[in-house]
Amino acid sequence: MSGLLIRTMGVVGLVIAAATPAAAQQPVPAGHIKTVAGAAFVVREHGSTPAKPGDAIFATDTLRTAGDGTLGVTLKDDTRLSLGPNSEVKIDRYVYSPGEGGMGMVLKFVRGVAVYVSGRLAKLAPDSIRLEAPSAIVGVRGTTVAIKVGA
Amino acid sequence: MAADWSVGARGSLTLIALLLTAGCGARRASPATPVAPPAPAMIVLLPDPETRVTGRIHVSNEFGGVDLSAPRSSLNARANAALGPVTILSEDEVNRLFGEALAALPPAPKQFVLQFTFESDTLTDESTALIPAILAAVKALPVPEVVIIGHTDTMGDRKSNLALGLRRAMRVRNILVEAGLPASTLDVTSHGEADPLVKTRDNTPEPRNRRVGITVR
Numbered sequence: 556m557s558g559l560l561i562r563t564m565g566v567v568g569l570v571i572a573a574a575t576p577a578a579a580q581q582p583v584p585a586g587h588i589k590t591v592a593g594a595a596f597v598v599r600e601h602g603s604t605p606a607k608p609g610d611a612i613f614a615t616d617t618l619r620t621a622g623d624g625t626l627g628v629t630l631k632d633d634t635r636l637s638l639g640p641n642s643e644v645k646i647d648r649y650v651y652s653p654g655e656g657g658m659g660m661v662l663k664f665v666r667g668v669a670v671y672v673s674g675r676l677a678k679l680a681p682d683s684i685r686l687e688a689p690s691a692i693v694g695v696r697g698t699t700v701a702i703k704v705g706a
Numbered sequence: 707m708a709a710d711w712s713v714g715a716r717g718s719l720t721l722i723a724l725l726l727t728a729g730c731g732a733r734r735a736s737p738a739t740p741v742a743p744p745a746p747a748m749i750v751l752l753p754d755p756e757t758r759v760t761g762r763i764h765v766s767n768e769f770g771g772v773d774l775s776a777p778r779s780s781l782n783a784r785a786n787a788a789l790g791p792v793t794i795l796s797e798d799e800v801n802r803l804f805g806e807a808l809a810a811l812p813p814a815p816k817q818f819v820l821q822f823t824f825e826s827d828t829l830t831d832e833s834t835a836l837i838p839a840i841l842a843a844v845k846a847l848p849v850p851e852v853v854i855i856g857h858t859d860t861m862g863d864r865k866s867n868l869a870l871g872l873r874r875a876m877r878v879r880n881i882l883v884e885a886g887l888p889a890s891t892l893d894v895t896s897h898g899e900a901d902p903l904v905k906t907r908d909n910t911p912e913p914r915n916r917r918v919g920i921t922v923r
Contacts, residue, residue: 587851588849589848589849589923590810609849625806625807625809625810626810627812629812631853633815633923635815637807637811639807639810640806642807653900654871654895654896654898654900656900664747666745668803668804669807670804670808670811672755672814675901679900679901688747688783689744689747690744690783690784690785691749691765691783692765692766692767693764694763694765695761695763696761698754698761699751699753699754699755699760699761700750700752700763701750701752701808702747702748702750703748703750704745706745
């Protein structure tokens with residue numbers, strides 16, 4: 556029994572030791588979910604989770620809505636992005652640390668309907684922003700853009 | 707033990723093979739389109755939802771680029787074709803196509819700027835008077851975030867200005883916590899000299915750039 560306890564503690568210790576450097580490297584959120592209606596999801600490496608207002612989102616996350624779903628997010632630089640039903644947008648790249656000199660955003664509009672409202676990034680580093688649709692690329696200068704992908 | 711493992715491995719391989727076969731079968735069933743072409747897209751420039759000001763975008767593909775600057779100007783992009791002609795959508799068309807997405811946009815972030823009296827820890831009277839408006843903006847949101855960003859002018863080097871900006875932001879954080887905002891909703895950061903209100907050369911004293919920006923969103 557005590558052997559098991561010691562072994563368990565050892566395992567916990569190892570897990571903590573292994574988790575600490577990983578936690579230090581944890582990326583900061585790219586933004587947060589602010590509005591959700593119907594079925595909407597965040598798709599990350601290990602699967603998809605239902606989106607809830609207040610949830611953090613990260614670079615490389617995909618936002619997805621079902622037929623009855625809509626979703627709105629605000630990113631760290633005040634960029635806003637919203638999806639209509641049956642839609643999918645991937646936050647392919649997101650870096651916003653003006654103090655350290657790193658800035659850039661690539662949003663991939665995969666499917667459906669979405670609206671983008673520019674934030675601070677479009678003012679500080681407009682050339683670092685790319686909105687990608689399957690058959691065109693959009694460069695922005697402080698502005699609002701609506702994109703519909705598919706027939 | 708070893709036998710169990712090999713059975714397990716063979717099981718997995720079988721599963722993968724079935725999936726690949728299914729994929730090949732589906733592709734063989736429609737020989738005319740071995741790979742689906744990229745989906746068409748409609749791109750529309752809209753006025754800012756709050757200010758109603760319309761910006762500018764540049765749309766491009768392998769055949770060239772098109773600038774859009776008129777409110778509700780729109781173009782279609784198709785695979786292997788030049789970008790479509792620019793048309794202007796009516797407000798009704800915009801609402802029909804994008805109404806649900808527009809309705810899902812989060813509220814516009816609100817910006818406040820706080821300034822200190824020269825070389826001190828005290829806010830100017832004007833800045834102190836803004837605190838109730840900041841608290842009200844936070845209360846109005848269902849999932850509020852408050853971002854406090856310290857800024858400096860370009861006197862001194864980049865690295866020490868990053869630290870100075872953070873000290874300024876921390877002072878404002880403490881003021882807001884005292885005023886009743888929960889510390890957990892406050893995010894404190896510094897942009898140093900990289901994000902000035904008034905653009906200047908390096909090593910230029912500029913009181914308007916020594917400030918703390920607060921975003922409520």
